[in-house]
Amino acid sequence: MKPFILISLIAVELLCAPVAFAEVKAHPPLVFVINSAVNPLLNQAFVNETIETIRRNVYPRRLEVKYAELLEIEEMMEKKTADFYLATSSTVRRFQDIGLRDMVTASSPFSKDPNKSEGSLIIVNADRKDLNTIDDLKGKKAAAGRVTAFGMYLAAMGEVAKAGYNPQQFFSGTSFYGLDRDKIIEDVLTGKADVGILRICYLEDAVNRKVVDPTRLKFINLQPEDEHICLHSTAL
Structure with a gap:
């Protein structure tokens, strides 16, 4: 089963083991899917930094970035067709039963408690x-x-x-x-x-x-x- 990880509105440093170049060539690129709704919610520079952080840490594997609507993302999560996701924390909760796990969550500056920031x-x-x-x-x-x-x-x-x-x-x-x-x-x-x-x-x-x-x-x-x-x- 292909592993996949969901990132809840984050910028995160991924720690990846070195991969031999020959082995890299034998593998398809890693896929990072971003919810289209993220852009109005987060500063674009923040999103770009997240992308580059992941790209830097999975190198020499290539990182393919896609933007998708929520319904398409949900289908991809169910079929496990991507490796990383950038979406809301509520999406993590809804898909934990099929293996999705959150790595890091960005807290809202408008809430005193990051566990109580959605509504x-x-x-x-x-x-x-x-x-x-x-x-x-x-x-x-x-x-x-x-x-x-x-x-x-x-x-x-x-x-x-x-x-x-x-x-x-x-x-x-x-x-x-x-x-x-x-x-x-x-x-x-x-x-x-x-x-x-x-x-x-x-x-x-x-x-x-x-x-x-x-x-x-x-x-x-x-x-x-x-x-x-x-x-x-x-x-x-």
């Missing part, structure tokens, strides 16, 4: 006086990022489940926009969606980019700000 923020239009709790969202239209992404969707559905509802039957419909997360905010403000689900800290990023005035939004199931400086509606 979701549930938003509605500030004018919606009828939407104040998770109960009020039942049967409404939602907008989110990716159906398999922890912060973009699954964490919020966890809160729905904790409230006693079946997450698969909770919303009347959900539009998924992938990495076009500004569209989630737009749908909430224009009324195309009643509720939006954002990955933690994305609101603050949108405010900094002047995409939205936060006073135009209301936040559902808001949690205390004792562990994370970004607003969040879910357990971390």
Whole structure:
């Protein structure tokens, strides 16, 4: 079985034993797959340094770098077709049962505890006086990022489940926009969606980019700000 390792948002020095050049030529290149969602989350220089660190430490074996969407990465993980991955820590957890293991995890500067830095923020239009709790969202239209992404969707559905509802039957419909997360905010403000689900800290990023005035939004199931400086509606 081909070994494979998942790297959770990291820059890591890999310690590799020397490999004879003749042996290297007999082996295909090592494959490093990077989640396309990483680029908006991390500084590109950080990603490039990670790539070069791995390339330097696997030399003289060649390193082939690929960018892929989450669904494609999940398929590659199941089929064990790559050697290294750069993805979120939640992906590590979901695939540990088939042999994936994390090497090093980068902690968020916005969280006091690196084990509690992922979650979701549930938003509605500030004018919606009828939407104040998770109960009020039942049967409404939602907008989110990716159906398999922890912060973009699954964490919020966890809160729905904790409230006693079946997450698969909770919303009347959900539009998924992938990495076009500004569209989630737009749908909430224009009324195309009643509720939006954002990955933690994305609101603050949108405010900094002047995409939205936060006073135009209301936040559902808001949690205390004792562990994370970004607003969040879910357990971390």
